[in-house]
Amino acid sequence: MMREVAIIGIGQTPVDEQWDKSIREIAGEAVLAAMTDATRDRTEGLFVGNMLSGMTSKQENLGALIADWVGLLGVEAIKVEAACGSGAAAVRAAILAVSSGEMDCAIAVGVEKMTEGLPVETTSALASAADADYEADQGLSFVAINALVMRRYLHVYKWKHTDFANFSINAHANAMHNPNARLHETISLEAYNKARMVAAPINLLDASPTGDGAAAVVIVPAELYKYSDKPLVTIAGSASATDTLAVHSRADPLWLSAAERSVKKAYSQAGVTPADINVFELHDAFSIMSALSLEACGFADRGQGPRLALDNEIGPTGKIPITTRGGLKARGHPVGATGVYQIVEVAQQLRGEAGETQVPDARIGMTQNIGGSGATIVTHILKVNR
Amino acid sequence: MMREVAIIGIGQTPVDEQWDKSIREIAGEAVLAAMTDATRDRTEGLFVGNMLSGMTSKQENLGALIADWVGLLGVEAIKVEAACGSGAAAVRAAILAVSSGEMDCAIAVGVEKMTEGLPVETTSALASAADADYEADQGLSFVAINALVMRRYLHVYKWKHTDFANFSINAHANAMHNPNARLHETISLEAYNKARMVAAPINLLDASPTGDGAAAVVIVPAELYKYSDKPLVTIAGSASATDTLAVHSRADPLWLSAAERSVKKAYSQAGVTPADINVFELHDAFSIMSALSLEACGFADRGQGPRLALDNEIGPTGKIPITTRGGLKARGHPVGATGVYQIVEVAQQLRGEAGETQVPDARIGMTQNIGGSGATIVTHILKVNR
Numbered sequence: 001m002m003r004e005v006a007i008i009g010i011g012q013t014p015v016d017e018q019w020d021k022s023i024r025e026i027a028g029e030a031v032l033a034a035m036t037d038a039t040r041d042r043t044e045g046l047f048v049g050n051m052l053s054g055m056t057s058k059q060e061n062l063g064a065l066i067a068d069w070v071g072l073l074g075v076e077a078i079k080v081e082a083a084c085g086s087g088a089a090a091v092r093a094a095i096l097a098v099s100s101g102e103m104d105c106a107i108a109v110g111v112e113k114m115t116e117g118l119p120v121e122t123t124s125a126l127a128s129a130a131d132a133d134y135e136a137d138q139g140l141s142f143v144a145i146n147a148l149v150m151r152r153y154l155h156v157y158k159w160k161h162t163d164f165a166n167f168s169i170n171a172h173a174n175a176m177h178n179p180n181a182r183l184h185e186t187i188s189l190e191a192y193n194k195a196r197m198v199a200a201p202i203n204l205l206d207a208s209p210t211g212d213g214a215a216a217v218v219i220v221p222a223e224l225y226k227y228s229d230k231p232l233v234t235i236a237g238s239a240s241a242t243d244t245l246a247v248h249s250r251a252d253p254l255w256l257s258a259a260e261r262s263v264k265k266a267y268s269q270a271g272v273t274p275a276d277i278n279v280f281e282l283h284d285a286f287s288i289m290s291a292l293s294l295e296a297c298g299f300a301d302r303g304q305g306p307r308l309a310l311d312n313e314i315g316p317t318g319k320i321p322i323t324t325r326g327g328l329k330a331r332g333h334p335v336g337a338t339g340v341y342q343i344v345e346v347a348q349q350l351r352g353e354a355g356e357t358q359v360p361d362a363r364i365g366m367t368q369n370i371g372g373s374g375a376t377i378v379t380h381i382l383k384v385n386r
Numbered sequence: 387m388m389r390e391v392a393i394i395g396i397g398q399t400p401v402d403e404q405w406d407k408s409i410r411e412i413a414g415e416a417v418l419a420a421m422t423d424a425t426r427d428r429t430e431g432l433f434v435g436n437m438l439s440g441m442t443s444k445q446e447n448l449g450a451l452i453a454d455w456v457g458l459l460g461v462e463a464i465k466v467e468a469a470c471g472s473g474a475a476a477v478r479a480a481i482l483a484v485s486s487g488e489m490d491c492a493i494a495v496g497v498e499k500m501t502e503g504l505p506v507e508t509t510s511a512l513a514s515a516a517d518a519d520y521e522a523d524q525g526l527s528f529v530a531i532n533a534l535v536m537r538r539y540l541h542v543y544k545w546k547h548t549d550f551a552n553f554s555i556n557a558h559a560n561a562m563h564n565p566n567a568r569l570h571e572t573i574s575l576e577a578y579n580k581a582r583m584v585a586a587p588i589n590l591l592d593a594s595p596t597g598d599g600a601a602a603v604v605i606v607p608a609e610l611y612k613y614s615d616k617p618l619v620t621i622a623g624s625a626s627a628t629d630t631l632a633v634h635s636r637a638d639p640l641w642l643s644a645a646e647r648s649v650k651k652a653y654s655q656a657g658v659t660p661a662d663i664n665v666f667e668l669h670d671a672f673s674i675m676s677a678l679s680l681e682a683c684g685f686a687d688r689g690q691g692p693r694l695a696l697d698n699e700i701g702p703t704g705k706i707p708i709t710t711r712g713g714l715k716a717r718g719h720p721v722g723a724t725g726v727y728q729i730v731e732v733a734q735q736l737r738g739e740a741g742e743t744q745v746p747d748a749r750i751g752m753t754q755n756i757g758g759s760g761a762t763i764v765t766h767i768l769k770v771n772r
Contacts, residue, residue, distance in 0.1 A: 022519055024519075051440075052440070053514075054440050054441050054511065055440050057518060058513065058514050059517075059518040060469050061467075061468060061515050061516075061631055061757050061761055062467075063468055064628035064629065064630070064631055064757070064758065064762045065517070065761075067628050068628070068629070073629070074628055074629065074644065074647055075627070077626075077628045078468045078626070078762070081446060081447075081448075081465040082447060082463075082464045082465065083447035093479065096483060097482060099486065099488075100388060100482055100487075102482055102486070124444070125440065128439075128445050129447050131451065132408075132444045132445040242449060242454070242460055242461060242462065243450065243459070243460065245450055245454065249454070371447050372447045375447055375451075376447060376463065376464070
């Protein structure tokens with residue numbers, strides 16, 4: 001019943017401190033870049049992925065706001081929120097709108113403006129991704145929740161903190177070649193081991209930086225663009241699933257059951273297995289999340305995620321290349337925008353536009369965007385025929 | 387390409403001060419009531435309409451939170467935000483998910499918890515529906531923006547403030563028979579004229595009260611329920627459109643162009659004209675909005691909306707019955723929930739379950755939910771075969 005859809009335009013801003021721009025301006029830059037890339041000046045719908053605008057910019061109703069700002073006055077427009085998974089959730093809403101036939105073009109933009117609120121307001125706002133009554137209200141910040149998960153993981157599966165180093169080292173190395181990345185700085189094993197503590201055992205080099213930024217994609221029916229001269233990136237799988245917000249409510253706090261549910265559905269839709277995935281932009285908000293995501297998606301056995309990092313299998317020429325443009329760790333994590341950055345970056349890989357960190361012959365790519373500590377997980381699989 | 391969908395379950399909580407319940411509990415009551423009404427215990431998706439939870443409850447990621455709370459652990463779930471239009475936008479997302487064939491059942495719930503933040507926090511949070519940079523930052527509260535619109539309307543179209551009285555009198559009279567209404571109190575013309583001023587010319591009886599509440603609907607493919615013994619309420623039209631956030635940016639600040647755009651599309655989808663609409667739940671956040679909505683939807687000429695109220699044509703047996711369960715004015719306006727309340731109430735009318743304010747032989751009903759001062763407008767047309 002659904003028709004195949006394609007991404008014909010991508011756009012992004014640098015992830016940075018953008019003190020001089022309001023949220024509409026940041027979003028607008030990415031939308032206009034994506035429309036330019038798609039050589040289109042119209043759309044039928046705009047889906048905005050954003051988590052924090054009410055709290056940090058005192059601005060809701062972003063759909064109408066951004067539509068007007070970019071010259072799309074009047075189009076259908078809404079904001080989609082699923083904490084740090086808002087970006088991919090917005091892309092999924094745009095995909096559904098086009099694949100259903102309701103629209104012939106939809107734009108999804110993820111945007112976040114976080115810098116002004118740092119450190120107190122933003123930390124408090126980010127805690128709203130967790131369970132306000134049973135986690136945040138007990139004084140748990142978002143990083144503290146992830147620290148408890150990592151501590152337990154180290155205990156149960158007998159890893160040492162240093163075994164996670166390559167997740168961060170790889171991300172920083174890749175970001176050196178991404179002009180839009182927040183951090184351009186390689187890091188060493190020694191620096192990782194000595195980084196100052198944030199919430200033990202998570203140190204500064206386990207944690208992704210916040211930032212201001214936006215990324216956008218233009219979604220259309222694939223059938224209309226089959227004869228374009230550019231490589232056509234199509235959506236082969238799109239699925240979303242949820243888990244409890246509070247980590248303590250889960251049968252196994254070290255297993256991302258929402259990731260497993262959404263990725264299984266996406267694999268099935270795309271007719272692929274983990275072995276077919278050439279590049280995987282995962283949600284490395286904290287290094288522990290890379291391990292959990294690799295396991296839930298079938299790239300590593302339970303408790304064995306760090307092995308792929310230790311064996312250097314996660315670089316652009318490794319067995320499963322991840323965070324090829326820097327990931328959340330080094331490209332940066334403007335929370336509601338991150339899921340769209342991931343999809344833009346995989347599209348770059350599939351088009352062969354990823355420069356120094358290009359994955360050779362990348363034909364099938366995957367993204368996984370996580371809201372909360374595994375509560376909302378959205379997986380996309382993209383393909384290209386070149 | 388799209389298949390017809392139906393509403394087979396409706397649920398709502400009273401709109402009230404619900405100090406003893408968290409936002410998940412309020413939403414859960416409505417969802418479970420709707421599932422009970424539908425005699426279903428599962429769904430494939432949950433779409434939450436909400437505007438303020440981050441600001442007033444320090445809680446985002448409501449999709450996963452509420453899904454878990456009502457026993458739907460794991461299902462796809464997101465929050466949809468379009469200011470006070472969030473509720474209908476969430477219903478529309480659920481409709482698209484089912485009409486596209488992506489899901490065979492989706493639940494939409496609108497929920498808002500506003501009382502705890504009153505008066506300062508909630509007033510500030512509501513201002514995020516307006517343009518933060520060019521309206522709210524200048525000190526304009528949301529009611530102040532509407533007051534400017536009403537003042538200009540009185541000036542341009544030569545009405546007196548008292549000419550709007552029947553909008554509020556009718557809403558209060560109808561709410562007397564709605565057990566879920568916030569206010570159970572008839573009001574007189576004298577009381578309306580003498581009510582204390584909020585932001586001139588809007589007085590207390592022009593303005594809708596805030597409140598805590600939730601409403602929910604269960605959406606399924608109509609074809610599967612054609613032979614149910616209950617009257618089957620189907621979605622005949624669903625459309626959404628936007629305008630500038632800032633009222634001062636519009637060519638005509640007294641014309642809801644987003645209402646016109648969305649209602650024209652909905653009329654066309656449903657194959658109806660204004661004369662076919664038996665009941666219309668409009669967005670009377672302020673009495674001026676009733677007039678503007680009636681005009682944009684073709685029930686009155688430009689500038690002539692108050693005439694329908696003066697002529698007593700808006701009651702349950704009038705030419706165009708509006709706010710038949712109390713409307714925003716008296717049922718109450720828990721902002722992100724309001725759009726779902728409207729749809730639940732029209733479903734009650736079409737099923738013949740509206741009691742003392744039943745519109746005789748109601749077969750086609752319409753709802754219109756507005757986010758911001760006309761910035762995001764979502765229109766639905768419902769039909770029943772009885």
